[in-house]
Amino acid sequence: MAHCDYTGTVLLVLLEMLSLCAVQCNQMRNVAIYKECGISSRHSENEGLYISGNCSSAINGNTNTTFDITKQPPNCIHTSLEDNRPFWWVDLGQEFTVHKITIYGRRGQEQRMTGVKVWLDSSLVKTFPGATEDITVTTDLSLQANQRGRVVNITRNLVSPSDKVPLLNICEVQVWVCDTVWWGNNCQNPCSAYCLGRGEENSCDPEDGSCLKGCSDGHYNKTNGCQNTCGEGCHDTCSRTDGTCQCRPGWQPPLCQQCSDGHYNVSNDCQNTCGEGCNNTCNRTDGTCQCQTGWQPPLCQDCYAGRYGKKCTSECGRCRDNKACDPVYGTCPDGCSEGFETQLCQTAHKGEVSLIWPLVGGVGGGALVFIFGIILGMRLKRCRSQQHPALPHDDILTARERGKPPSKTFNEYENTSFSKDIYETVEQPGDCNQGSLYTSLDLPDDVYENMTVR
Numbered sequence: 001m002a003h004c005d006y007t008g009t010v011l012l013v014l015l016e017m018l019s020l021c022a023v024q025c026n027q028m029r030n031v032a033i034y035k036e037c038g039i040s041s042r043h044s045e046n047e048g049l050y051i052s053g054n055c056s057s058a059i060n061g062n063t064n065t066t067f068d069i070t071k072q073p074p075n076c077i078h079t080s081l082e083d084n085r086p087f088w089w090v091d092l093g094q095e096f097t098v099h100k101i102t103i104y105g106r107r108g109q110e111q112r113m114t115g116v117k118v119w120l121d122s123s124l125v126k127t128f129p130g131a132t133e134d135i136t137v138t139t140d141l142s143l144q145a146n147q148r149g150r151v152v153n154i155t156r157n158l159v160s161p162s163d164k165v166p167l168l169n170i171c172e173v174q175v176w177v178c179d180t181v182w183w184g185n186n187c188q189n190p191c192s193a194y195c196l197g198r199g200e201e202n203s204c205d206p207e208d209g210s211c212l213k214g215c216s217d218g219h220y221n222k223t224n225g226c227q228n229t230c231g232e233g234c235h236d237t238c239s240r241t242d243g244t245c246q247c248r249p250g251w252q253p254p255l256c257q258q259c260s261d262g263h264y265n266v267s268n269d270c271q272n273t274c275g276e277g278c279n280n281t282c283n284r285t286d287g288t289c290q291c292q293t294g295w296q297p298p299l300c301q302d303c304y305a306g307r308y309g310k311k312c313t314s315e316c317g318r319c320r321d322n323k324a325c326d327p328v329y330g331t332c333p334d335g336c337s338e339g340f341e342t343q344l345c346q347t348a349h350k351g352e353v354s355l356i357w358p359l360v361g362g363v364g365g366g367a368l369v370f371i372f373g374i375i376l377g378m379r380l381k382r383c384r385s386q387q388h389p390a391l392p393h394d395d396i397l398t399a400r401e402r403g404k405p406p407s408k409t410f411n412e413y414e415n416t417s418f419s420k421d422i423y424e425t426v427e428q429p430g431d432c433n434q435g436s437l438y439t440s441l442d443l444p445d446d447v448y449e450n451m452t453v454r
Contacts, residue, residue: 027187028099032059032152032175037090041080043167045069052078059090063172065107065137076106076171086168089153096177097148097206099187101125101141104172110135112169115158120149130158146185146207178206192225194218196240215240231256232266252284259284275300277312303327317345 037055044051053074067076079086098120105113111132118125118141126141152175156166178187180199183206191204195211198204202212204225215226220243230238233251238244247256250263250270259270264287274282277295282288291300294312303312308330316325318340319332325344326333336345 027179027182028176029179030061030174031092031096031177032090032173033061035059035090035093038088039077039079040085040087040168041083043069043078043080052076055088055090058088058170058173061172063104065104065171067106067109067169067171076169079168081165081167083167084165085155085157086166087153087155088168088170088173089151090173090175092150092152092175095148095150096175097146098143098175098177099146099185099206100143100176101152102172102174102176103139103141103154103170105135105137105139106169106171107137109169110137111160112163112167113139114160115166116154116156116168119153119155120147121151123147123149144185180204183207183209192227194226195222196226233257233259233270277301277303317342319345 034056037059039055042052042054050069051074052069053076055077057074058077062075064075067074067078069078077088079088101118101120103113103116103118113128113135114130114132116128118127120143125143125147128135128139152173154168154170154173156168159166178184180201180203181191183189183191183204187206189209191198191209192211194216195203196214196216198216200213204210205212208223209225211222211226215222217237217240218230219226219228220230220238220240221228222240226240228243230243230245231247231251233247233256234245235248235256236246238255244254245256247253247260248269250259252258252260259266261281261284262274263270263272264274264282264284265272266285270284272287274287274289275291275295277292277300278289279292279300280289282299288298289300291297291304292312294304294307296302296304303309305324306316308314308316308325308327310328312327314330316330317332318337319325320334320337322337323332323334325331330344332345336342339349341347341349
């Protein structure tokens with residue numbers, strides 16, 4: 001029973017390894033296959049009848065580790081028995097971030113991998129141990145630092161016990177980099193869908209995922225995979241480098257990602273304006289702000305209950321049922337509370353007779369003035385009659401014969417001609433008890449000369 005459990009565990013581990021390999025192989029690609037290469041020498045037998053493969057035999061995609069020199073083309077490389085400093089190299093064509101190098105040795109000749117050195121450009125990647133028991137026919141060399149390079153070079157200067165020279169006998173070399181749409185230490189992260197030229201060579205940096213060719217339309221900042229989107233308020237598209245753009249009205253430049261001062265609500269294209277009663281500016285998201293006195297929080301767009309006017313500085317009158325007045329004009333919708341009047345309900349009643357007594361008082365005052373005028377006129381008339389009793393016509397005196405009655409009646413005189421108003425110099429005393437009403441009547445000497453008697 002225990003043996004079955006152990007076998008099952010081993011199978012599970014193997015399945016997980018195969019699954020991981022399948023994922024990594026799908027996300028990585030071999031960039032060494034069929035690339036330019038070179039080799040220091042080639043082994044031959046039977047006076048050159050059979051010769052080992054050229055340098056491309058190790059990068060042809062054939063991972064068979066069995067070497068047979070009689071088969072053409074040969075599957076593996078094999079340096080000459082006279083070559084004391086063997087080498088092999090492949091040029092990847094451009095610099096790559098290399099994640100792994102896989103080397104397939106010759107089965108049955110694993111000892112010929114002892115002392116082998118693998119280089120990426122001038123950096124040593126791996127030196128195989130000198131003991132055969134520590135070497136397998138297939139070796140994966142993971143580059144933890146994700147080294148960048150272009151040329152992979154393999155050398156050897158250690159001689160195996162059964163050989164006379166340090167031979168290189170290798171069947172396949174694979175150089176793994178992230179596929180064009182993956183990045184990361186194990187190529188586990190997909191490249192951003194917003195990278196320009198996604199899927200093309202070098203569109204995505206295999207180390208950090210940055211978009212090497214720039215961002216697609218509507219996105220910017222290639223260093224983070226063009227994850228930044230152009231501002232919602234951009235009039236058109238934005239710069240693919242820094243996201244700057246021309247903003248529509250109400251949006252804050254230069255990125256146009258939020259409302260400008262005095263505006264809010266991006267869902268409404270920042271067309272909402274801050275309340276008139278805001279003490280300063282408002283929140284660009286929801287429009288809330290600190291209100292000035294008299295304004296209704298949180299938006300400060302309307303007067304507080306009990307206030308009205310353009311600046312909400314006026315207080316409402318006594319509206320019926322304590323209802324709020326019109327916030328603009330201050331009028332009460334259902335009239336005034338009991339005891340108050342006028343359209344704004346701000347003036348209190350002074351009683352039911354408040355309108356009658358002023359009217360009575362006015363009428364009475366006018367009557368008194370009228371009566372007083374009549375009495376005064378009668379008194380003045382009486383005073384005049386006492387000072388100068390009325391004279392008959394034939395008692396009219398001339399200026400020269402004062403005291404002598406005239407020979408004609410008053411009505412018998414006509415065509416009188418005076419050079420000036422005879423009453424211009426009349427002096428009137430202030431009181432009828434002070435003597436004659438007319439103290440001086442200065443008439444010309446010939447006042448009666450031009451009179452014509454009818």
